[in-house]
Amino acid sequence: MTNTICAISTMVGRAGLGIVRMTGDDSLNILQKVFSNKKDLKNRQMTYGHIIDGDKTVDEVLAVYMEGPRTYTCEDVVEIYCHGGIVAVREVLNTLLKNGASLAEPGEFTKRAFLNGRLDLTQAEAVLDLIDSNTKMAYDNSLKQLEGSLSSKVGKIHHDLITVLASTITEIDFPEDENDTLTNEEKVSLLREILDEIGSLIKSGQRGKVLREGIKTLIIGRPNVGKSSLLNALLKENRAIVTDIPGTTRDTIEETLDLDGLALSLIDTAGIRDTEDQVEQIGVTKAREEISQADLVLILLDGSTGLNDEDLDIIKAAADKEKILIINKVDLGQKIDKDALKDYRVLETSIKENKGLEDLQDLIKDLFFDEKIYSSSESYVSNIRQLDHLNKAYDYLNSAISDLEQNVFLDLVEVDLNLCIEELGKITGQSIGEDILDRIFSEFCIGK
Ligand SMILES: Nc1nc2c(ncn2[C@@H]2O[C@H](COP(=O)(O)OP(=O)(O)OP(=O)(O)O)[C@@H](O)[C@H]2O)c(=O)[nH]1
Ligand SMILES: [Mg+2]
Numbered sequence: 001m002t003n004t005i006c007a008i009s010t011m012v013g014r015a016g017l018g019i020v021r022m023t024g025d026d027s028l029n030i031l032q033k034v035f036s037n038k039k040d041l042k043n044r045q046m047t048y049g050h051i052i053d054g055d056k057t058v059d060e061v062l063a064v065y066m067e068g069p070r071t072y073t074c075e076d077v078v079e080i081y082c083h084g085g086i087v088a089v090r091e092v093l094n095t096l097l098k099n100g101a102s103l104a105e106p107g108e109f110t111k112r113a114f115l116n117g118r119l120d121l122t123q124a125e126a127v128l129d130l131i132d133s134n135t136k137m138a139y140d141n142s143l144k145q146l147e148g149s150l151s152s153k154v155g156k157i158h159h160d161l162i163t164v165l166a167s168t169i170t171e172i173d174f175p176e177d178e179n180d181t182l183t184n185e186e187k188v189s190l191l192r193e194i195l196d197e198i199g200s201l202i203k204s205g206q207r208g209k210v211l212r213e214g215i216k217t218l219i220i221g222r223p224n225v226g227k228s229s230l231l232n233a234l235l236k237e238n239r240a241i242v243t244d245i246p247g248t249t250r251d252t253i254e255e256t257l258d259l260d261g262l263a264l265s266l267i268d269t270a271g272i273r274d275t276e277d278q279v280e281q282i283g284v285t286k287a288r289e290e291i292s293q294a295d296l297v298l299i300l301l302d303g304s305t306g307l308n309d310e311d312l313d314i315i316k317a318a319a320d321k322e323k324i325l326i327i328n329k330v331d332l333g334q335k336i337d338k339d340a341l342k343d344y345r346v347l348e349t350s351i352k353e354n355k356g357l358e359d360l361q362d363l364i365k366d367l368f369f370d371e372k373i374y375s376s377s378e379s380y381v382s383n384i385r386q387l388d389h390l391n392k393a394y395d396y397l398n399s400a401i402s403d404l405e406q407n408v409f410l411d412l413v414e415v416d417l418n419l420c421i422e423e424l425g426k427i428t429g430q431s432i433g434e435d436i437l438d439r440i441f442s443e444f445c446i447g448k
Pocket of ligand 2: 227228240241248249268270271
């Protein structure tokens with residue numbers, strides 16, 4: 001017997017419809033208690049009626065009952081399509097709670113799908129990514145992962161490792177029996193292939209991070225160089241206040257831009273200078289701190305005034321960062337000696353006259369985005385948890401290979417291979433603890 005849980009699965013707010021969902025052994029029974037038209041209910045068929053609480057009508061709805069195991073959770077599922085807004089959905093939910101269902105935890109529906117074997121962990125995580133995606137490309141990647149592209153890759157690696165492990169164990173247990181086992185050289189060459197595959201999955205993680213989280217792009221520079229103007233021009237809206245008074249922006253402003261499927265998380269900052277103004281000073285400190293977190297730093301310079309020490313100081317602060325130097329206000333003349341900046345990527349713009357912005361966007365795309373790679377059918381490792389297990393698996397495998405090459409005890413090789421296999425199992429969820437599972441699913445929204 002599983003307990004029966006329920007939740008609102010749609011956004012609570014002004015909307016035409018809302019969906020309340022329930023899963024567990026008692027789902028049908030509870031629906032029958034609260035549904036006016038229970039006699040017409042049939043498996044997998046939408047039925048019209050009212051949700052009732054005693055003699056009170058709660059809402060006019062469509063309800064469907066789906067018998068497990070061919071459902072999202074593999075258990076019996078009920079969905080009630082009621083009116084949207086904030087009242088109807090809550091009232092329907094309350095009625096279910098009153099009649100024996102309990103409130104679902106975040107991600108509990110998907111967790112049940114995982115525990116009942118319908119999804120593995122990479123697929124369950126893909127559900128979360130799918131909901132969270134804010135560009136089409138991130139969405140497509142999640143969809144591939146949901147269909148099992150990452151699981152099947154990891155599964156193949158897992159399978160190949162077991163072959164080597166089995167041969168190693170046979171060799172340990174029956175040292176005289178040489179026919180059935182792989183030679184050391186054969187093992188090393190197989191394991192090297194597997195190591196390469198894990199390595200390329202790890203590399204895909206960098207791209208996956210960009211897809212999932214976007215590129216954190218910091219706009220930084222002296223006061224009044226046009227940082228907020230750049231933010232507005234890229235977003236094509238007047239998001240930040242622009243004036244000719246230096247020190248206009250005092251706090252950081254963050255907005256997302258979809259650059260042909262690549263999410264840029266743009267951050268406009270307070271112009272960097274020494275200032276007596278306390279509020280502005282906090283903004284300046286914050287701007288400097290943001291540099292360490294950024295994936296890309298756009299440093300704005302004022303072409304009409306030339307370079308000064310403050311500019312050089314800002315460039316230095318972003319020394320180890322991917323960056324683009326933007327000489328702005330070239331409509332007022334260009335006094336910066338570009339030779340002094342020859343080590344950097346430099347662009348000229350006039351935000352006022354809308355010049356150079358296309359070039360800037362193209363350059364960013366070139367830097368982060370290899371269209372051939374992204375549009376291929378490959379899927380990417382998209383989260384830190386998966387990447388962490390892959391890195392550990394890589395290290396264990398590396399050490400197994402060097403043990404084999406140095407002809408040390410096979411028992412040590414066996415240990416490393418086992419540890420490597422265990423790490424891979426954690427990616428798909430075969431070998432993972434309850435506490436970790438709880439943590440993963442707690443990131444979900446309620447009702448999924
Ligand atoms: N002529 C000219 N003026 C520009 C250009 N870009 C921005 N400006 C003007 O420069 C002034 C400052 O622009 P902002 O975008 O507020 O500058 P900021 O870097 O955000 O300034 P702070 O927030 O004070 O650090 C405004 O009057 C803009 O209209 C440009 O390309 N050419
Ligand atoms: Mg500003």
